[in-house]
Amino acid sequence: MHQWLIRMLKHVDVRILYAFTAIFIIPVCLAVNPSRGIAYRYFRKRHGYGRIKSAWLTYSNHCGFAQVVIDRFAMYAGKRFEVEVEGYDTFQALAESPDGFIQMSAHIGNYEIAGYTLRAEKKRFNALVFAGEKESVMENRRKMFSSTNVSMIAIRSDMGHLFEINEALAKGETVSMPADRLLGSDKCVELQFLGATAKFPYGPFAIATMRGLKAIAVNVVKTGLRRYKIIVTALPYDSSAPRREQIASLSRSYVSELQRVVSLYPTQWYNYFEFWK
Amino acid sequence: MEMNDIIEELKASIIEALNLEEMTPADIDASAPLFGDDGLGLDSIDALEIIVLLEKNYGIRLANAGEGKKIFTSVENIARYVCENRTK
Numbered sequence: 001m002h003q004w005l006i007r008m009l010k011h012v013d014v015r016i017l018y019a020f021t022a023i024f025i026i027p028v029c030l031a032v033n034p035s036r037g038i039a040y041r042y043f044r045k046r047h048g049y050g051r052i053k054s055a056w057l058t059y060s061n062h063c064g065f066a067q068v069v070i071d072r073f074a075m076y077a078g079k080r081f082e083v084e085v086e087g088y089d090t091f092q093a094l095a096e097s098p099d100g101f102i103q104m105s106a107h108i109g110n111y112e113i114a115g116y117t118l119r120a121e122k123k124r125f126n127a128l129v130f131a132g133e134k135e136s137v138m139e140n141r142r143k144m145f146s147s148t149n150v151s152m153i154a155i156r157s158d159m160g161h162l163f164e165i166n167e168a169l170a171k172g173e174t175v176s177m178p179a180d181r182l183l184g185s186d187k188c189v190e191l192q193f194l195g196a197t198a199k200f201p202y203g204p205f206a207i208a209t210m211r212g213l214k215a216i217a218v219n220v221v222k223t224g225l226r227r228y229k230i231i232v233t234a235l236p237y238d239s240s241a242p243r244r245e246q247i248a249s250l251s252r253s254y255v256s257e258l259q260r261v262v263s264l265y266p267t268q269w270y271n272y273f274e275f276w277k
Numbered sequence: 278m279e280m281n282d283i284i285e286e287l288k289a290s291i292i293e294a295l296n297l298e299e300m301t302p303a304d305i306d307a308s309a310p311l312f313g314d315d316g317l318g319l320d321s322i323d324a325l326e327i328i329v330l331l332e333k334n335y336g337i338r339l340a341n342a343g344e345g346k347k348i349f350t351s352v353e354n355i356a357r358y359v360c361e362n363r364t365k
Contacts, residue, residue, distance in 0.1 A: 160342035
């Protein structure tokens with residue numbers, strides 16, 4: 001299915017697939033998938049929108065998700081997008097420093113675009129990924145990144161990924177990890193996010209503060225048909241404070257930035273589970 | 278440094294690094310498993326904390342998961358490894 005989609009996207013305009021999914025696929029998904037209720041409640045309760053607006057944005061949000069998935073495969077098919085970077089200086093300063101740093105992502109917009117655009121010439125970029133990704137997706141990523149200094153660290157049950165993360169950071173490389181979902185560990189920090197308490201993974205904040213490393217949030221949002229915007233923001237914390245306070249302070253910085261970006265682009269929130277349970 | 282001293286030092290470092298403030302070194306059974314429900318109940322992030330702790334405090338850099346699996350069975354086992362491999 002994935003290979004077939006990539007072959008097709010080499011010849012077909014993405015707009016045709018956008019329209020096809022919006023008319024034929026999304027209505028069926030909304031009819032059968034629990035993501036409908038989850039997205040609707042997100043717009044109603046977290047953004048306070050009315051019923052009709054929330055219903056329309058639920059549809060729009062699902063169409064947007066379909067579009068970023070199509071764009072991802074379009075990238076594998078060799079298509080390119082216009083990308084604007086906000087906060088490039090922040091990224092560049094860290095990329096040129098000898099120390100490693102942590103890049104925190106979230107399931108909004110299309111983060112994978114960042115891997116193709118934000119590259120540090122002198123540093124290897126290591127992306128922590130879920131080992132359960134379809135092999136065809138991983139294979140395409142490997143092909144796309146084979147000529148670059150980007151590598152994937154898959155979360156494994158034997159904890160091998162921890163050694164890879166540690167090694168990468170000790171060598172002054174970049175490690176990118178999602179900071180909005182619990183992956184590989186149930187440890188979490190609970191913080192106010194969009195007006196209610198939500199659980200965020202403890203891992204990314206613990207890993208950054210273990211070595212007192214700098215951290216940035218990188219969020220990638222779709223701003224046009226073939227246009228994306230990468231938003232890079234420094235996440236300040238006092239690395240001389242007691243460890244517990246460092247973790248609390250860094251996680252607050254991250255969630256505050258996530259809330260800022262999600263408030264600007266509310267329809268690009270793609271966490272289809274009960275985030276505020 | 279004696280093996281028993283390293284065990285006590287490790288227990289204190291683990292409590293501090295993992296924020297186990299409700300515990301004292303005496304609460305940790307040196308021979309109990311670190312992971313899983315039978316012992317301390319640590320998880321993967323805690324393992325990474327211990328990897329960094331060994332590097333910072335004893336100059337020990339563990340190379341791979343296989344090595345870690347053999348060592349991270351109990352505080353006693355980690356202490357034995359520290360005795361044999363520490364560089365500081």
